Amino acid sequence: MSVSIGWVLAQPDLGARLRGGAAGVRREIDLVVTTELDSPFRWLSGGELVLTTGMRLPSDGPGRAEYVRGLDRCGVAGIGFGIGLTHDEVPPELIEAADEIGIPLFEVPLATAFAAIVKQVSARIAELRYAAVLRAGRAQPRLTRALIRSGSRAMVRELANSLGATVLVLDPAGTVIDCHPARPGPALLARVRTVLSRGPAGAGVYTDDSGAITHQRIGVGRRQHGDLVVVSETPLGHVDQILLGHANSLLALDFEQPARLHETQHRLNAQALGLLLGAPADPAPAWEQLDHAADAHGRIRVLIADCDSTEAADSARTALSDAVLAAGLPLFLHQDSNRLLLVLPADAAVPAIARPETLGTARKFIRLGLSGPHPVRDLRAAVDSAHLAAAAAERGSPPTDVTTLTLLSIPATRDALTTLAHTLLTPLRDHDRHHHTALIPTVRAFLEANGHWESAAATLGIHRHTLRKRITTAAALLDRNLDNARTRAELLLALLAEPD
Numbered sequence: 350m351s352v353s354i355g356w357v358l359a360q361p362d363l364g365a366r367l368r369g370g371a372a373g374v375r376r377e378i379d380l381v382v383t384t385e386l387d388s389p390f391r392w393l394s395g396g397e398l399v400l401t402t403g404m405r406l407p408s409d410g411p412g413r414a415e416y417v418r419g420l421d422r423c424g425v426a427g428i429g430f431g432i433g434l435t436h437d438e439v440p441p442e443l444i445e446a447a448d449e450i451g452i453p454l455f456e457v458p459l460a461t462a463f464a465a466i467v468k469q470v471s472a473r474i475a476e477l478r479y480a481a482v483l484r485a486g487r488a489q490p491r492l493t494r495a496l497i498r499s500g501s502r503a504m505v506r507e508l509a510n511s512l513g514a515t516v517l518v519l520d521p522a523g524t525v526i527d528c529h530p531a532r533p534g535p536a537l538l539a540r541v542r543t544v545l546s547r548g549p550a551g552a553g554v555y556t557d558d559s560g561a562i563t564h565q566r567i568g569v570g571r572r573q574h575g576d577l578v579v580v581s582e583t584p585l586g587h588v589d590q591i592l593l594g595h596a597n598s599l600l601a602l603d604f605e606q607p608a609r610l611h612e613t614q615h616r617l618n619a620q621a622l623g624l625l626l627g628a629p630a631d632p633a634p635a636w637e638q639l640d641h642a643a644d645a646h647g648r649i650r651v652l653i654a655d656c657d658s659t660e661a662a663d664s665a666r667t668a669l670s671d672a673v674l675a676a677g678l679p680l681f682l683h684q685d686s687n688r689l690l691l692v693l694p695a696d697a698a699v700p701a702i703a704r705p706e707t708l709g710t711a712r713k714f715i716r717l718g719l720s721g722p723h724p725v726r727d728l729r730a731a732v733d734s735a736h737l738a739a740a741a742a743e744r745g746s747p748p749t750d751v752t753t754l755t756l757l758s759i760p761a762t763r764d765a766l767t768t769l770a771h772t773l774l775t776p777l778r779d780h781d782r783h784h785h786t787a788l789i790p791t792v793r794a795f796l797e798a799n800g801h802w803e804s805a806a807a808t809l810g811i812h813r814h815t816l817r818k819r820i821t822t823a824a825a826l827l828d829r830n831l832d833n834a835r836t837r838a839e840l841l842l843a844l845l846a847e848p849d
Contacts, residue, residue: 351377351396352473354427354453360469364461365429368439369447369454376426376453377583379474381467388419395424398470400463402431403440410442417446417454427452429466433459481588484511489595496599505529508596512589514581517541518567518600521575533580541578554584561585565597567604574604639692639725642681648695648722652703652748653735656687657714657790664711665689672702690732695722703748713808716740717748740844743797744808773843776826788826789844791819795831796841 355374358365367374379396386392387405399420407413420428428447430439439456447454457466488511495503501518509516509529515537518527523542525533533541544555544562551566561584567574577597579585585593643649654669656662666684669691673680681692693699699719705712718739723731734751742749777788791809795816798805806813820831829836 351379352470352477353377354398354455356473357398357427357429357466357470358455363466363469364458365466366456366458367453368430368456369444370427370450370452371448372451373427373453378426378470381470383463383467387416390419390423393420393423393425397423397425398427398429398466399425400429400431400457400466402434402436404435406435406440413440413442414446417443417452418450421450421452425452428454429457429463430454431457431459431461431463478588481586485588485592488592492592492596492599496603501600501603502527502529504596504599508579508592511592512579512581512585514579514585517578517580519545519576519578521573526575537580541580545576545578556584563590563593565593567597567600569601569605572605574601636725639681639728641679642692642694643725644694644696646695647724649725649728649731650693650695650697650699650722651720651728651731651735652691652693652699653718653732653739654689654691654703655716655718655739655742656689656711657744659687661711661714662687662689665708665715668707668709668711669703672704672707676702678702690735692728692731700747705745705747713745713810716742716744717746718742719748719750721751744794773827773840777823780822780826786819786822788819788823791816792823792831792840793844795820796837796844800832800837 353374354376357363357378358367358374377396378398381398381400382393383400384392385401385404387407389399393399407416417428428443430436430443432438439454443454457463488507491511492504492507495507505516505518505527506529515531515533516527516529517525517533519541520526523545525538540559541562541564544553545564547553547555551568553564555562560580560582563579563581563585565577567577577593577600579593639649640647652669654662654665656665662684666682666689669689670680670682673682673691673693676697678694678697683690693702703717703719705717708715716739718735718737718741720731720734720738723734738749738751774789777792780786781788787809791805794808795802795805798808802813802816806816809816824831827840829840831837831840
């Protein structure tokens with residue numbers, strides 16, 4: 350940030366008095382230097398306020414005028430001439446040359462030390478730069494919020510307000526698609542398009558008598574979405590350039606997001622069309638998509654939620670989806686009737702995602718089972734393991750991990766128990782199917798509660814008398830005494846082996 354000559358003249362404690370070059374008081378100072386060299390030009394780079402007492406000033410009028418012209422050619426912002434030492438007043442030749450050129454020349458009284466001017470200007474520049482950094486720091490989150498909440502147009506408006514300039518977004522064809530504070534007129538738009546057409550550079554600054562045009566290309570890699578342009582009275586400072594770069598990145602992300610979504614949608618459309626036309630389905634894209642669910646080692650775990658009702662399944666779907674997204678993980682969830690299947694990275698914190706309390710009051714109608722780690726291509730094995738774990742789980746409890754199971758994890762034992770379940774549970778299943786009863790879940794709840802009527806009734810959400818009636822009906826259909834410990838054990842194993 351820079352300080353103008355006019356600001357220096359306005360400081361009463363400095364006592365500076367303008368003597369010539371009034372047309373240039375708006376010139377901005379980047380640095381204050383003191384010099385008594387007769388030819389300091391080679392050490393100047395532009396933007397300096399030169400302070401001198403004229404100790405080695407040329408003695409002749411033309412030489413003094415050339416001294417002023419030389420400083421102007423170097424791009425000096427202004428000249429401060431100290432009186433009371435070498436010269437009692439500012440030489441008239443300097444004043445005449447300053448008026449002719451338009452470079453500000455002011456008188457510094459003997460009481461004002463050059464060091465005081467250096468300190469005040471340096472402090473003011475530091476203050477302005479800090480304010481600019483603070484302003485940019487506050488503007489960056491506002492730009493992000495504006496884009497997220499209201500889209501690119503709101504962000505462009507926020508950027509224009511932060512820079513105090515006109516901001517334009519043009520597509521690759523040069524059409525204005527966003528602008529603030531007002532749509533550019535034909536003349537300004539022609540200037541902007543001329544600047545953009547001057548070369549393939551992705552960014553640049555062009556300055557003329559009408560002001561400055563700063564532009565940056567919006568794009569990611571080789572894909573270009575257009576240009577972000579700022580039209581201002583003066584070139585943007587370094588901090589404002591950083592703010593502009595932040596806005597450019599946000600716009601690039603905003604443009605890229607729908608492009609990726611459209612590409613994915615097109616691929617899904619093509620696959621759906623192929624399925625409807627009876628074309629053989631290529632599973633490769635599906636496997637590639639599922640790779641996103643794996644951990645860094647390419648492994649997944651499957652979480653199964655077996656629900657007793659549609660309402661419980663819907664509740665579980667919402668709760669588990671929210672928990673997965675809150676954990677920053679991709680959501681791979683499939684619902685088949687009252688059963689949910691969730692694919693997670695093998696290193697995911699599953700207990701935190703599937704906490705029973707997360708499921709709310711519906712948890713007492715939900716059994717959760719978790720597979721062990723599997724490669725992505727072993728999805729079917731992971732699903733079978735999760736089914737097995739869910740079958741062994743208790744309603745309302747944390748997920749049962751299949752790796753903790755022993756008896757049911759042995760294939761030969763599981764096959765024998767499946768046969769037992771088919772034989773033993775068929776009467777109950779037939780009764781439930783024909784009479785729309787719920788004997789199977791009732792018997793399971795009763796067995797899992799170790800025969801405690803109050804606990805089982807509370808789990809099912811029914812009165813204990815209703816529970817007793819159902820258990821009596823089940824015992825009659827099975828022709829078994831459910832008070833017998835061996836009968837209960839066989840029934841529970843059969844239910845675990847074949848939960849459906």
